[in-house]
Amino acid sequence: MAKTFTLLFLVLIVALTSFAQRMRFNDTTNVWTECDWKNTVHGGAYADYSISDDTVWNGYKYYFHYRYSAWIREDTANRILYYRFQTDTADKVFVDFNMAVGDSLFFLHPVHSMKLLQVDSVPINGSFHRVLKFDRFPIMEGVGPQQLGIGPDAPFYPICCFENNGQRPTFPYPQVWFDNVTSCVTSIKEINEIKRSVVAPNPITANSRIILPRAIPGGQLVITNTTGQTISSLQIGNETSLPLPQLLPAGVYFYRITNATKEESYPGKFIVE
Numbered sequence: 001m002a003k004t005f006t007l008l009f010l011v012l013i014v015a016l017t018s019f020a021q022r023m024r025f026n027d028t029t030n031v032w033t034e035c036d037w038k039n040t041v042h043g044g045a046y047a048d049y050s051i052s053d054d055t056v057w058n059g060y061k062y063y064f065h066y067r068y069s070a071w072i073r074e075d076t077a078n079r080i081l082y083y084r085f086q087t088d089t090a091d092k093v094f095v096d097f098n099m100a101v102g103d104s105l106f107f108l109h110p111v112h113s114m115k116l117l118q119v120d121s122v123p124i125n126g127s128f129h130r131v132l133k134f135d136r137f138p139i140m141e142g143v144g145p146q147q148l149g150i151g152p153d154a155p156f157y158p159i160c161c162f163e164n165n166g167q168r169p170t171f172p173y174p175q176v177w178f179d180n181v182t183s184c185v186t187s188i189k190e191i192n193e194i195k196r197s198v199v200a201p202n203p204i205t206a207n208s209r210i211i212l213p214r215a216i217p218g219g220q221l222v223i224t225n226t227t228g229q230t231i232s233s234l235q236i237g238n239e240t241s242l243p244l245p246q247l248l249p250a251g252v253y254f255y256r257i258t259n260a261t262k263e264e265s266y267p268g269k270f271i272v273e
Helices: 002-019 188-195
Strands: 031-035 046-049 051-057 060-065 070-075 080-084 092-096 104-106 113-124 127-134 138-140 159-163 198-200 209-216 219-224 230-236 239-243 251-259 265-272
Touching: 051 251, 092 104, 198 265, 209 251, 209 265, 230 239
Parallel strands: none
Antiparallel strands: 031 046, 031 159, 051 060, 060 070, 070 080, 080 092, 104 113, 113 127, 127 138, 198 209, 209 239, 219 230, 219 251, 251 265
């Protein structure tokens, strides 16, 4: 009886531990939705993002996050995220969740220094996740910064909806800046269907085009490489498909189409072989 009880107890502990695992920032099932904060519930501007690709450097696995134009490595044991651009030779700290109040973080770009004002811890799916509240915006463990895009193209809309492994976990508002329920403009499935653009054929040929879900009256197409460098910028008007530049060097490229008022956004990537 004692052996049976011990075995059942151990099984229960393992089950609870697996259930209570923290969300990982580099989980390939993650989908981030950024929204116009003034109109999130009523269907303002929004776009969804996910992890684009992965690679290995020095035995470590990195994932490419298009919204940052950076490769990110996650040290789950020490609760630290590192980043590097394609041309970097060493990692830089993206965010360290062990920071203390008063510490400063240079978020991707040196001009964006942020001072840590408060450290909070919130329960999500049975596991506690740290929330670092800086003077500019908060960063949550497993989800990342309130603002997805930081850099020369800022400002960007904040995160208002987050999906992990096909589910939207409920966040304790106001400790976290959004509740992930009423803050979601619509379901992730609907966002994907409505806002997705497609490159066909891909890898690209001389006939490849970006196909949009509907005509854009006016706006801009920006193409960047994996280091975040702008390769091409094109003004567009009333188009449902767009040509891609030719004679690009082999590699992975990312594009972003926005309408004239920046209320709609269509990101994506294509490959040149």
